[in-house]
Amino acid sequence: MKSGKLKFLIAAGGTGGHLFPALALIDNLKRSLDDNCDFIFVGNYKRIEGSIIPKLGYKLVEIDIFGLKGLFRPENLLLPYKIIKSVNQVLKLIKQEQIIAVIATGAYLSYPPGIAAYYAHVPLFLMESNIRPGKVIRKLSAKANLIFTSFEETRKYFNSKLDHKIINTGNPIRMNLMESKNKGEARVKFGLDTKLPTILVIGGSLGAISINKAIEHNLENFAKSKLQLIWQTGKNYKLDRKPPSNVALYEFIDNMADAYAASDIVVARAGATTVAEITALGLPSILIPLPNAANSEQHLNAKFLESKNACILLNDSSAREKIFDLISNIIYDSKKLSEMADNSKSLGRLDAGERIAEIIISYLNK
Numbered sequence: 001m002k003s004g005k006l007k008f009l010i011a012a013g014g015t016g017g018h019l020f021p022a023l024a025l026i027d028n029l030k031r032s033l034d035d036n037c038d039f040i041f042v043g044n045y046k047r048i049e050g051s052i053i054p055k056l057g058y059k060l061v062e063i064d065i066f067g068l069k070g071l072f073r074p075e076n077l078l079l080p081y082k083i084i085k086s087v088n089q090v091l092k093l094i095k096q097e098q099i100i101a102v103i104a105t106g107a108y109l110s111y112p113p114g115i116a117a118y119y120a121h122v123p124l125f126l127m128e129s130n131i132r133p134g135k136v137i138r139k140l141s142a143k144a145n146l147i148f149t150s151f152e153e154t155r156k157y158f159n160s161k162l163d164h165k166i167i168n169t170g171n172p173i174r175m176n177l178m179e180s181k182n183k184g185e186a187r188v189k190f191g192l193d194t195k196l197p198t199i200l201v202i203g204g205s206l207g208a209i210s211i212n213k214a215i216e217h218n219l220e221n222f223a224k225s226k227l228q229l230i231w232q233t234g235k236n237y238k239l240d241r242k243p244p245s246n247v248a249l250y251e252f253i254d255n256m257a258d259a260y261a262a263s264d265i266v267v268a269r270a271g272a273t274t275v276a277e278i279t280a281l282g283l284p285s286i287l288i289p290l291p292n293a294a295n296s297e298q299h300l301n302a303k304f305l306e307s308k309n310a311c312i313l314l315n316d317s318s319a320r321e322k323i324f325d326l327i328s329n330i331i332y333d334s335k336k337l338s339e340m341a342d343n344s345k346s347l348g349r350l351d352a353g354e355r356i357a358e359i360i361i362s363y364l365n366k
Contacts, residue, residue, distance in 0.1 A: 129272030170349025282345030
């Protein structure tokens, strides 16, 4: 590697599932490089990276790119032009900032930086969080120097000629989540009883409509029960009534470490970041995969955990009718909860960020 401040270009955004693993990796790179590094992001100020990256003190360069809008939408005619424009923009950025490597976590945002890295002869590192790799990761895979996966099963979705590039490391998680927390003290922070069984419901950063509607539909049942909820709705879902006293309602939870610590079971989508966090923490879960994901990645993630008896998979279409009874039945089955927690913990990868950082630095030092 060259001397002086080492600059990395990060293509990670659109959703927390793409952004948070990259941020976790950055923390490990900074630690390994004694802060002798800097990180420049490309993205969109209207997406999650626009609200988080500037607050962290990193530079965010906006590129004008979008994914396919559907088969017969006229906007798609502009996509080739926008790709070329964005690739040229990133090429200039790589040269101006003397970028030493590009790290991309997938989705349409990663494509122009990945292509630019290839043409600029700058190492390209891909991170695939789901079992089945997304379209952009697959398209960039032949141009990548290394591909980090969260699951060993992901390898079979790539061309066998790329096998030497693929390293199964797990998905990096935010290290502050691993701080030791007292369950009772964590519940007090949410204004809840220290002894009642507690369910954490994660509606996502934007709001998983069907999960939120399922919980809202069952609010009276929860109000009458001896259960309590920590419920993150996401910013796009608003409850039009006051929640019961045993429901702590939040649009967004900043301190997820406390939320996880307070809970006995997690109800959530089956995104890769959620899966990585709950397994690292050894939490049992009820996972409700996003039903219309083009790649079916969430269903595969949840199916994998279910096959290891680490979660219960609940179909999105059944959530409204089944969620309360399912929670009520399992929350008092201490043996089942304990088995799921142990199996979840066995799948967790606590050192993913540290390992990826070490491998990247070693590769760049060749």
